[in-house]
Amino acid sequence: MSSKQRDTIPILKIDSPALWAELGNKFEKQLVSNLAGTHRVLTPAPGEDTISEALTAAFLRGDRHDFEFAYHSVLRESKPLRQLFDLSPDVGIRWSIPDLIRVTRSSAQPVFQVIDIKATQVATLFHKAQVAFYALVLRGFMAELGAAGSVADEGEIWHLQTNKTQAEEGYLVESFRLRSYEHLVIDFFQNRVPPLLKQEVSSAKDTTFFHIYFKCEQCEYLAHCRKTIAPEIQAAKRDVSAVPGLSHESKRALERMGIKTVGELAKARGLKSGKRPLSWALRARAEQLVARADALVTEKVSRLPERFTYLMPPRVDVGFFISIDVDPVEGNLAELGLLRTQSTGDDYVIEVLPTGTRDEEAAALQKVLGKLLQGLSEIDSHNAAIPEQKIYAHIFLFEPSEATSLQEALARHLDNDAIRTGLLEMIRIFPPEDAIPEPEYRGIHHLPATALRSVLEQLYAIPTTVSYDLRQVTAALAKTDSPLVGPYVPNLQFQREFSSRLSIDVSRMLRTGNMSVAEIRDDVSRRLRATAGVARWLLAENAQAQQPFLRLNKQPFRFQNDFHPLEADDLDVLQAQELLESRAGLLSTLVELALPAEQRRERLRCFADLKLLKWGKESWKYWMLFQVPEESRQAEMSPGELSLILTDDDPNIRLNYQRWNEFAIELPAPRDNHSGATLFVVLMPNVFNGPAFQELLHKNHAWYIDKTYRDFNSPRVLDFLRFLAAKDSAT
Ligand code: SF4
Structure with a gap:
């Protein structure tokens, strides 16, 4: 839907200046202008926002092989793309305009890589999915053009350097494999778009799925969505997204169970023990969410039973x-x-x-x-x-x-x-x-x-x-x-x-x-x-x-x-800095690992809910073969990665870095299974035969593989600094 079409829907919208967008454009323009100073970049004609379709086609066909980059090329939807997305005739995809396409002509056939520019300090999952979408559109467009060459397996996000502002020059390149993100995009078009077509949106009625959460503050349609949770509505009748801490996925699950309002959730006391299978996240938080809904209905603060905390001391002078x-x-x-x-x-x-x-x-x-x-x-x-x-x-x-x-x-x-x-x-x-x-x-x-x-x-x-x-x-x-x-x-x-x-x-x-x-x-x-x-x-x-x-x-x-x-002295300062950096890396890993498995899986950092099919011994190492559920197959873990652990998701293991060695595994290069439906892992004998792992092996449970943190450099640097310090004091 174009912004013009969207504007014809009579719903409340805040027309505030798009501050982020303005600054983002400035960063992008500056970066491209710097790039054009050192590389051959095909850019739009003065007064135009994009290069023409004809010029895009010429670039992809190699007719303009004097250029290495194309900025704001236009890609049309194609038959192969429509087939891949399984689109019905009433769905169309508008022009796609990737920020940059880079061509490498070092091999027999040219390879085209999609790059997006973001004025943010990190590349998010959404940014990567956007690049994957452009890569799929590009692949289809090239096939229809009959252009020789291929689309690179990796995409790139060029974004702000950490701790720098838009005003400061320079950028960071984040490369990532597109495969996982392409699956997300294809899944969206194949499975999410068809139900969306049946939704109705007007000022009086809006049947689209929505979920109001803290990020909605930035959204221009908040005034429209907020009507469902407004204080003027009786608390029990407000939309269930009024309940703090409810995720999108949990709201969908509740809706499937017919729970749509705060009042319905407040009454769902047996939610956790009910017959319906609940997602892990909803199961883990069911009691808390029901109590929060009840607090909204009764307008009363209540303490959750049997809850204690180690986050705060009982005495503070x-x-x-x-x-x-x-x-x-x-x-x-x-x-x-x-x-x-x-x-x-x-x-x-x-x-x-x-x-x-x-x-x-x-x-x-x-x-x-x-x-x-x-x-x-x-x-x-x-x-x-x-x-x-x-x-x-x-x-x-x-x-x-x-x-x-x-x-x-x-x-x-x-x-x-x-x-x-x-x-x-x-x-x-x-x-x-x-x-x-x-x-x-x-x-x-x-x-x-x-x-x-x-x-x-x-x-x-x-x-x-x-x-x-x-x-x-x-x-x-x-x-x-x-x-x-x-x-x-x-x-x-x-x-x-x-x-x-x-x-x-x-x-x-x-x-x-x-x-x-x-x-x-x-x-x-x-x-x-x-x-x-x-x-x-x-x-x-x-x-x-x-x-x-x-x-x-x-x-x-x-x-x-x-x-x-x-x-x-200087050596102390260096030691402290080294220690701080190492601690910061460890801490941010622990923050990730503290998330529930469902969220870790969604952040592509965890293979969750694996089922053990068999295990054995080959040469002197042990191996285990797992069945991987569909939703876990996108995890970003590659063969040879050195900091993976295999557990039953027990927080006492995954949040205790001193125990990670007892559960360390390796991922060998995949043998013949490219679908990701099964996963083969290798364990050293000292891990496999260790008492902790043996105990895990004999329990009947789902398995989880997580990335942890291993700092190979700091201990060596610290040892070296200590050695220097000892030498110093001896002289
Ligand atoms: S639910 Fe939030 S993000 Fe979605 S349209 Fe409404 S206000 Fe915007």
């Missing part, structure tokens, strides 16, 4: 609350704030960044994190001097994504001496590994902060719509019998539907001088106070609970003693 916002367009900090609370009063430092320059960002990090470190140092000294009056300190954020933003900001300034020294201090915050289990991942060093939203999601059903954001959550907690004091009430321009972090519009207004630093500072201080209010509310609830539910039994705060940043 001094709380450090951090707030971080980024400008998503420039990819740098928009504000960084810290609130210190204790019985003697509160203390703030809030840095708003009107320009976002590197220097401004470095100064903000130094000032705010410096204040945090100063506070922690005081507590450390106090606890060392007066052991009988120990102080318990803890760091809090509201959103887990704020911790990621902080890590990324620090990573942008590792070349800054002051920040590096600050980071070394940060390392001292991490308690010794064997003393205290870390909040989220046992034994892994990372910022020992609690994201309060995660605590609330684990423990409580709260009547909020779509998400557990600070505004909605604090408003609901303020209405309980022991109410939270000081909910977050934003000024109008700071109010967002499903999030309380700064919106892209506000950060842009800051950068263009249309919003004052004082206004943003005011909003940040409101959020910090409300976040502290949530922590206080949880601590009070825990203190009154028959069975306390906050279980992170921290010791009074002390710095780790065996590292002294003030005496750190």
